[in-house]
Amino acid sequence: MAKKKKEEIRFAPTGIGDVNEGAVQKGVDLPDATDKTHKDLGLSEEQLLAMFEQMYLQRRFEERSMQQYQKGKFGGFLHLYIGQEAISTGTTFALDDEDDIITAYRDHGWGLCRGISAKAGMAELFGKATGSSRGKGGSMHFANAEKKFWGGYGIVGGHIPINAGFAFANKYNANGNISACFFGDGAVDQGALHETLNLAQLWKLPAIFVVENNGYSMGTAAARHTVAEIVDRAKGYNMKSAVINGMDLFSVYEKMKEIADDVRENSEPWFVEIRTYRYRGHSMSDPQKYRTKEELEEYQKIDPIQRLKTYLLENELAKEDQLKEIEDKVEQEVLDAVEFADESPFPEEKELYEDMFVEDDPYFHV
Amino acid sequence: MAELQFREALKHAIDEEMDRDERVFIMGEEVAEYNGAYKVTEGLLDKYGFKRVIDTPISELGFAGLGVGAAMRGLRPIVEFMTFNFAVLAADQIINHATKVKYMTGGQIDCPIVFRGPNASAGQLGATHSVSYDSMYAHFPGLKVIYPSEPGDAKGLLKSAIRDDNPVIFMESEQMYGMKGEVSDAEDFIIPIGKGKIKREGSDVTVVAHGKMYHVAVQAANQLAKDGIECEIIDPRTVKPLDLPLIIESIKKTNRCVLVDEAHPFGGLAAEIGFLIQREAFDYLDAPVQRVCLPDVNAPFSKKLFDAWFPSPKQVIDAVNQVTYRT
Numbered sequence A: 001m002a003k004k005k006k007e008e009i010r011f012a013p014t015g016i017g018d019v020n021e022g023a024v025q026k027g028v029d030l031p032d033a034t035d036k037t038h039k040d041l042g043l044s045e046e047q048l049l050a051m052f053e054q055m056y057l058q059r060r061f062e063e064r065s066m067q068q069y070q071k072g073k074f075g076g077f078l079h080l081y082i083g084q085e086a087i088s089t090g091t092t093f094a095l096d097d098e099d100d101i102i103t104a105y106r107d108h109g110w111g112l113c114r115g116i117s118a119k120a121g122m123a124e125l126f127g128k129a130t131g132s133s134r135g136k137g138g139s140m141h142f143a144n145a146e147k148k149f150w151g152g153y154g155i156v157g158g159h160i161p162i163n164a165g166f167a168f169a170n171k172y173n174a175n176g177n178i179s180a181c182f183f184g185d186g187a188v189d190q191g192a193l194h195e196t197l198n199l200a201q202l203w204k205l206p207a208i209f210v211v212e213n214n215g216y217s218m219g220t221a222a223a224r225h226t227v228a229e230i231v232d233r234a235k236g237y238n239m240k241s242a243v244i245n246g247m248d249l250f251s252v253y254e255k256m257k258e259i260a261d262d263v264r265e266n267s268e269p270w271f272v273e274i275r276t277y278r279y280r281g282h283s284m285s286d287p288q289k290y291r292t293k294e295e296l297e298e299y300q301k302i303d304p305i306q307r308l309k310t311y312l313l314e315n316e317l318a319k320e321d322q323l324k325e326i327e328d329k330v331e332q333e334v335l336d337a338v339e340f341a342d343e344s345p346f347p348e349e350k351e352l353y354e355d356m357f358v359e360d361d362p363y364f365h366v
Numbered sequence B: 001m002a003e004l005q006f007r008e009a010l011k012h013a014i015d016e017e018m019d020r021d022e023r024v025f026i027m028g029e030e031v032a033e034y035n036g037a038y039k040v041t042e043g044l045l046d047k048y049g050f051k052r053v054i055d056t057p058i059s060e061l062g063f064a065g066l067g068v069g070a071a072m073r074g075l076r077p078i079v080e081f082m083t084f085n086f087a088v089l090a091a092d093q094i095i096n097h098a099t100k101v102k103y104m105t106g107g108q109i110d111c112p113i114v115f116r117g118p119n120a121s122a123g124q125l126g127a128t129h130s131v132s133y134d135s136m137y138a139h140f141p142g143l144k145v146i147y148p149s150e151p152g153d154a155k156g157l158l159k160s161a162i163r164d165d166n167p168v169i170f171m172e173s174e175q176m177y178g179m180k181g182e183v184s185d186a187e188d189f190i191i192p193i194g195k196g197k198i199k200r201e202g203s204d205v206t207v208v209a210h211g212k213m214y215h216v217a218v219q220a221a222n223q224l225a226k227d228g229i230e231c232e233i234i235d236p237r238t239v240k241p242l243d244l245p246l247i248i249e250s251i252k253k254t255n256r257c258v259l260v261d262e263a264h265p266f267g268g269l270a271a272e273i274g275f276l277i278q279r280e281a282f283d284y285l286d287a288p289v290q291r292v293c294l295p296d297v298n299a300p301f302s303k304k305l306f307d308a309w310f311p312s313p314k315q316v317i318d319a320v321n322q323v324t325y326r327t
């Protein structure tokens, strides 16, 4: 192809694409982490250990699932949550078990937090009949309706209005529950978000809308796809808002608890930006030229799991071997899950026609 | 003739048309700096710069509509959707605006725009990423719909689409981007919209298949040939306008027809062609027309269910056996 022509007019902001003026855009700036201790936050030592176990489970589950994917054990997309585990964990501990949660396709961590076993999760990735969605959904559609985890969704922004619907139902039924919706920075650019924020504020819905801003929408840095500070979107809707350090479990827990209490008490929505970082590529085939290795390492240095571990050890809340025991237990749980998934049967062919309608013998056009 | 990948053929078409006409520009998610989610636009940013190769936010409704407006004001946008499964969000702009503005204004305003990207399933991506939309768009007056099966057709038809003064839907497939094929290197190689092609001659049965299904039909035909059954495969290439005369001519010769369509059965292209055949060639048929489609069921994730869901050469063979009374 011919040499590049000089162009004056530009539309999209430039990142790495311009060899002269371009540069890798920084993902996110983290706000300060909370300096509260677990006692200040009302967290018991048992809870801390449970949180550690939960985060470690998410991490190892995904590291193992990646291996299995690379071995060719299953196909489709695989979007890993690694690096963002403090958000799912902090939030599920801050909310009541009766509160609703919904998220996008980066959903494994959320599923594990809300009662999907490592076995059922891994089997879902493998497309097996024993999977949490019986092999029908795969990686992007973990769900556990019993535990009010309403699923992962694959159309960017598509699930945001649905969360308003959960809040509507909770207000309608006056059951005191609230609903929380999680989506990426990329979803902020969808019209669905803006229609929903207006509705939620107008109708005083008990809902939390959370952007997990991990700095990138696929290969596009946040500054290249969206204007201004994401959290400031709330202002236009007169909505309460917050920015949270998503690399720190305590920060997520503290703020999400405050917010949940406020939503429950006043039946008013919140718009929250939690800043975080995904360690892996967008899905499994991403050369990641849009960011630097140094940037990635910067975040890995403040890894949320390591941070909690350090806290536990430094404050003598747990001994090294106690944590090791938890890690070993999780490791075994995940290995068992892989074996379980591998050995589980595929769904029977007739299941293709199941779950389309509520009737036992519905009409299908042929 | 040059041997090119599907994605390269598309890129050459876009490149040649951008080179030829300053008004042509391309936008979509990851088309510029990332060089395209499926590398169709690779190198175009370097060549044409940031003004004409533009990354968009994930705002399908917004950028499709922006494209419509730019087209109404004389530019010639190529709007890339990462897949047509996401173009559902832009349906209002395509269906309510692009297709209707000329008519509503009594012919005052043209809307020369191409909406392109992969259509239908790309393997185990689950229910929301696997729908075939060509028949749906063909339903609406005011749209031309193209879904080619081979690199050569893709290049010639995409160039026509970009030059067309109407809104055009141009569909591809993630699973075909790497597929190689002969592409004419005649200068300004163009294939007119609305012209199908007989891609395999045969006297026993007419098989109509386009897009990804063309390749399923070819596999079936190769298998059947070993059994002495010769399929005539017609690739309509363009869904709308449909090259009906080509199909009817073939049926007059073979007297039998199987339609292969990667859509659900209700109201799909197979349904439409089936109706047209009975209207135009009723007296020539020796057997009822059969079709091979997706079942009336969402795409499952599980490999086992997916394989049962997706139209297979085996199903085409069964249908051919049925219309030739070999079963």
Ligand SMILES: Cc1ncc(C[n+]2csc(CCOP(=O)(O)OP(=O)(O)O)c2C)c(N)n1
Residues within 6 Å of the ligand: A106, A154, A155, A156, A157, A183, A184, A185, A186, A187, A188, A214, A216, A217, A218, A282, B029, B058, B060, B082, B086, B089
């Ligand atoms: C409507 C729609 N458009 C495009 C896509 C393709 N897509 C999937 S994920 C993604 C990037 C989203 O990034 P972000 O919202 O920041 O979430 P993250 O992946 O970082 O968790 C894109 C463009 C899609 N799934 N749905």
Ligand SMILES: [Mg+2]
Residues within 6 Å of the ligand: A184, A185, A186, A212, A213, A214, A215, A216, A217, A218
């Ligand atoms: Mg993101």
